[in-house]
Amino acid sequence: MGGVDQTVNATAMRETVRRLWADDILPSLSGLVAIPALxxxxxxxxxxxxxxxxxxxxxxxxxxxxxxxxxxxxxxELPGRSxxxxxxxxxxxxxxxxxxxxxxxxxxxxxxxxxxSDGLDPWKPVIKDGRLYGRGSADDGYAGYAATAALEAxxxxxxxxxxxxxxxxxxxxxxxxxxxAYLEHLSxxxxxxxxxxxxxxxxxxxxxxxxxxxxxxxxQLHLTVRVLDSGQHSGLAxxxxxxxxxxxxxxxxxxxxxxxxHLLLDELYVDVPADRAAEAxxxxxxxxxxxxxxxxxxxxxxxxxxxxVELLLNNTWRPTLSVIGxxxxxxxxxxxxxxxxxxxxxxxxxxxxxxDSAAALGALEKALTTDVPYSxxxxxxxxxxxxxxxxxxxxxxxxxxxDEVSTTVFGAPWRAMGxxxxxxxxxxxxxxxxxxxxxxxxALGPDSNAHVPDEWLNLAQAERVTTAVAHILHAHAxx
Numbered sequence: 001m002g003g004v005d006q007t008v009n010a011t012a013m014r015e016t017v018r019r020l021w022a023d024d025i026l027p028s029l030s031g032l033v034a035i036p037a038l039x040x041x042x043x044x045x046x047x048x049x050x051x052x053x054x055x056x057x058x059x060x061x062x063x064x065x066x067x068x069x070x071x072x073x074x075x076x077e078l079p080g081r082s083x084x085x086x087x088x089x090x091x092x093x094x095x096x097x098x099x100x101x102x103x104x105x106x107x108x109x110x111x112x113x114x115x116x117s118d119g120l121d122p123w124k125p126v127i128k129d130g131r132l133y134g135r136g137s138a139d140d141g142y143a144g145y146a147a148t149a150a151l152e153a154x155x156x157x158x159x160x161x162x163x164x165x166x167x168x169x170x171x172x173x174x175x176x177x178x179x180x181a182y183l184e185h186l187s188x189x190x191x192x193x194x195x196x197x198x199x200x201x202x203x204x205x206x207x208x209x210x211x212x213x214x215x216x217x218x219x220q221l222h223l224t225v226r227v228l229d230s231g232q233h234s235g236l237a238x239x240x241x242x243x244x245x246x247x248x249x250x251x252x253x254x255x256x257x258x259x260x261x262h263l264l265l266d267e268l269y270v271d272v273p274a275d276r277a278a279e280a281x282x283x284x285x286x287x288x289x290x291x292x293x294x295x296x297x298x299x300x301x302x303x304x305x306x307x308x309v310e311l312l313l314n315n316t317w318r319p320t321l322s323v324i325g326x327x328x329x330x331x332x333x334x335x336x337x338x339x340x341x342x343x344x345x346x347x348x349x350x351x352x353x354x355x356d357s358a359a360a361l362g363a364l365e366k367a368l369t370t371d372v373p374y375s376x377x378x379x380x381x382x383x384x385x386x387x388x389x390x391x392x393x394x395x396x397x398x399x400x401x402x403d404e405v406s407t408t409v410f411g412a413p414w415r416a417m418g419x420x421x422x423x424x425x426x427x428x429x430x431x432x433x434x435x436x437x438x439x440x441x442x443a444l445g446p447d448s449n450a451h452v453p454d455e456w457l458n459l460a461q462a463e464r465v466t467t468a469v470a471h472i473l474h475a476h477a478x479x
Contacts, residue, residue: 008474010408013157017467020149021459026132028062029457030125032107032141033134036452038109040082043176052170055107056085059168061143063087066148068155070238078185080373081178082108085144086186087166089151095477098162098330099194103142103150104425106200107174109136115453122455130455138443138457140452143199144168146443146462151471160477165190170198176424177387183428193433195476197469200423202444204287204294206461207412209405210470212440213424214276214316214418215426217351217388219361223248224328225370228341237339242374244328244343244445251378252345254367256321263302263349267363268319269354273390275315276418277309283417284308294446313422317352319360324348346382350420353388362383387428391438398437401475405468439472441465 037055040046053237056075062071063085067199070090077083085107091098112122113133120126122135147166154161171178184191203210225244232241256263263269284291291304291311305311314320325346330336351360361383370380396400406414419440443462447453 002421004062007144007374008154008159008471009157011469013153013470014166014409016153017149017463017470018155018311020152021463021466024062024065024144025149026127026459028058029132029137029142029145030127030134030279030388033125033137033386034123035130035291036112036123037136037170038111039173040171040177042111046082048439052082052108055359056083056163056168056170059107060085061422062145062459063148065312066152068152073397078181081181082170082256084170084182084343084431085168086142086184087148088434089161089164091163092160095160095162098477099192100195101162101164101189101195101196101197101473101476102167102187102190102429103147103164103407104169104200104455105198106140106169107136107139107144109141110139110172110173110451111403111423113453114308114347118456120454127459130459132459133454133456138202138448138455140172140200140442142412142443142457142462150473151467153467154470154473157470159474161473162194163191164473164479172425175384175422176428179336179425179428181431187432191471193429193436195427196433196436196438196440197473198440199297199442199465199469201324201419201442202448203415203417203441204283204290204446206458208286208410208466211402211414211440212280213391213416214353215389215422216316216353216420217355217357217360217419217427218384218386218422219346219349219351219364220324220355220382220384221361222325222344222346222382223251224342224344224379224381225251225317225372226342226379227314229341231338231341233312234337234339241339242376243382244376245378247373248343248345248381251368252321252375255364261320261323263319263365265360265363267359268351268355269351270317272317272352273314276390277313279416280312280316280418283415284312284412290446299357309364314419315420317473319355322348322350350422351388353390353417353418354389357387386422386424387427388422389430391440392430392436395437395479397475397479398439398472399471401469405471407460409464409471411469413477437476440470
């Protein structure tokens with residue numbers, strides 16, 4: 001049977017979720033916010049600093065207070081890799097043959113950054129106007145709590161669920177480099193994964209449940225151009241020695257049209273599937289103008305297009321380039337009359353979900369290193385690539401359950417759209433469990449400020465998402 005089964009006491013489940021968030025989750029989640037658990041990519045000495053271990057222990061202690069019959073808690077740490085926290089909950093009677101539900105989240109965080117508003121701080125939890133402020137509140141510290149609360153509330157309401165494993169990693173913000181090893185190590189233990197729930201996403205508003213149906217892939221690299229062994233007086237060297245920055249600009253012009261932002265290499269493109277284009281149209285209609293309002297544009301700056309659908313497709317199914325870092329440049333106040341020896345740019349490419357990231361990287365390497373102007377030295381470093389993810393077709397039971405929770409929990413129809421970012425775990429799981437269904441959702445909205453100052457979690461939306469997940473877990477077990 002699909003949808004929300006009537007044997008579940010929906011009112012009791014909703015009230016249980018509300019009580020758990022107010023009494024149990026919010027105090028512990030606030031404590032998690034206070035731990036500066038930077039992802040390993042931002043804290044190379046993470047093993048000695050102990051912050052990731054502290055975050056894992058904090059959530060493990062909270063899980064230990066949950067009264068879920070038969071549940072086991074384990075911290076798995078492979079040599080040289082950041083740890084994974086597991087909560088393993090046995091299936092309710094009658095659902096033992098439904099495989100494993102894998103509920104995913106992460107405990108590592110982005111760097112704090114400066115510029116937080118007065119009264120706010122990345123490591124100081126602040127509850128104000130229905131929001132929990134602090135780094136890791138929305139991305140993605142709440143996920144493990146929400147997943148566990150969904151299981152608790154479902155059981156208290158008399159519902160059913162398959163065996164459930166809550167997996168909380170500690171390297172997502174660094175690209176999940178250790179996750180393939182953990183998936184291989186835990187493969188027999190996880191068993192037949194038939195349903196994946198990821199709560200590291202969100203949508204265009206806080207009025208409905210938003211599904212993420214695709215994630216972009218990525219390529220990152222550091223591009224350096226060297227023209228001198230040491231900097232020289234610009235009055236003496238300019239006009240004789242070419243500028244390293246001008247050569248960088250010429251190389252970038254090979255891969256991007258600087259007027260339009262259109263990337264120029266065929267390997268970076270795919271055709272947008274018809275169903276995803278239709279989803280973008282429906283999402284734009286459900287939240288008109290959301291993409292334009294999502295970012296704090298300065299002064300009279302406009303978005304790259306006025307059409308909401310085009311903005312959504314640009315952000316989810318088309319390749320883009322962002323210059324995400326630079327070196328070799330002094331601060332303006334410190335700049336002398338020097339023709340600099342080298343220029344380095346960190347380049348971040350986002351790729352369509354089904355693009356071959358290895359082929360894209362190869363095309364970029366060729367374009368950036370062949371026939372370099374003035375035979376300048378070009379160095380590529382920090383090369384990374386990861387494929388994106390495109391969700392499988394939604395099973396009837398899941399579609400019916402989504403329709404039901406839209407009515408009973410949100411009072412608004414659910415919508416689906418791609419996400420411009422990446423969650424490496426989804427691509428890995430899509431390859432390993434090709435027959436599984438995926439629910440990629442979450443409590444983040446367009447203004448939740450993930451990765452930037454003033455990150456906040458919408459507490460009411462987090463409660464609704466928790467309740468919806470509980471209903472959908474029941475639908476999976478009774479399908």
